Amino acid sequence: MKRAIVVSVPAVILVVGLFVPAAQATTLINRESDSWRYFKGVREPSGGPWAWTQTDYDDDEWLTGQTPIGYGYGNENTPLTNMVGNYTTVYLRHSFTVNNPAAVDWLELRMYYDDGFAVYINGHVVWHWKVDHPPLSYGAVANDHHEATEYENFALIPFLVAGENTIAIHAVNDRMTSSDFIIDAELIAIPEPTTLLLLALGVSMLRRKR
Ligand SMILES: [Ca+2]
Ligand SMILES: [Ca+2]
Numbered sequence: 604m605k606r607a608i609v610v611s612v613p614a615v616i617l618v619v620g621l622f623v624p625a626a627q628a629t630t631l632i633n634r635e636s637d638s639w640r641y642f643k644g645v646r647e648p649s650g651g652p653w654a655w656t657q658t659d660y661d662d663d664e665w666l667t668g669q670t671p672i673g674y675g676y677g678n679e680n681t682p683l684t685n686m687v688g689n690y691t692t693v694y695l696r697h698s699f700t701v702n703n704p705a706a707v708d709w710l711e712l713r714m715y716y717d718d719g720f721a722v723y724i725n726g727h728v729v730w731h732w733k734v735d736h737p738p739l740s741y742g743a744v745a746n747d748h749h750e751a752t753e754y755e756n757f758a759l760i761p762f763l764v765a766g767e768n769t770i771a772i773h774a775v776n777d778r779m780t781s782s783d784f785i786i787d788a789e790l791i792a793i794p795e796p797t798t799l800l801l802l803a804l805g806v807s808m809l810r811r812k813r
Pocket of ligand 2: 783
């Protein structure tokens with residue numbers, strides 16, 4: 604009997620998998636997107652340390668650019684030629700639409716960065732890496748060094764709402780005289796497992812217990 608049960612576990616999933624298309628991951632923001640609003644950290648954005656992370660923040664006066672944004676790497680689509688000696692951080696915002704936030708299990712953030720960053724979804728701090736805990740001042744520096752060699756994945760809690768959402772990133776260099784700085788981001792929505800897949804897993808676990 605035991606041998607038959609072991610065989611049934613992958614078999615049930617396989618059969619269901621043949622007839623039920625897996626829910627698709629959805630790209631919310633592509634890498635090298637040309638729709639980032641950005642603000643050079645020569646001072647704090649208007650409204651204080653949190654206002655710029657909110658969806659309803661008015662960023663009309665911010666610049667618009669294609670990522671990667673930075674200098675010293677050679678692959679910048681938006682070069683920051685005046686960053687050395689003038690500012691250590693760059694504020695970025697990007698909006699995206701989600702129709703059914705309940706169907707999103709988690710967000711996968713793929714980052715290309717030098718040297719650190721803090722991330723907000725709709726005003727919630729969802730991740731900070733190689734920087735102190737947010738909010739960070741406009742003159743902040745990274746607390747570690749990082750060379751951008753590939754896109755690195757981070758899992759985020761999806762503080763999403765139906766309709767327009769905003770990701771805000773505070774990108775931070777390690778020092779004012781650094782030889783380089785770069786930032787790009789890709790955002791993917793990972794769906795909840797489908798009901799039938801959960802059903803298949805439940806059936807297989809019941810059979811295993813018997
Ligand atoms: Ca570097
Ligand atoms: Ca650097």
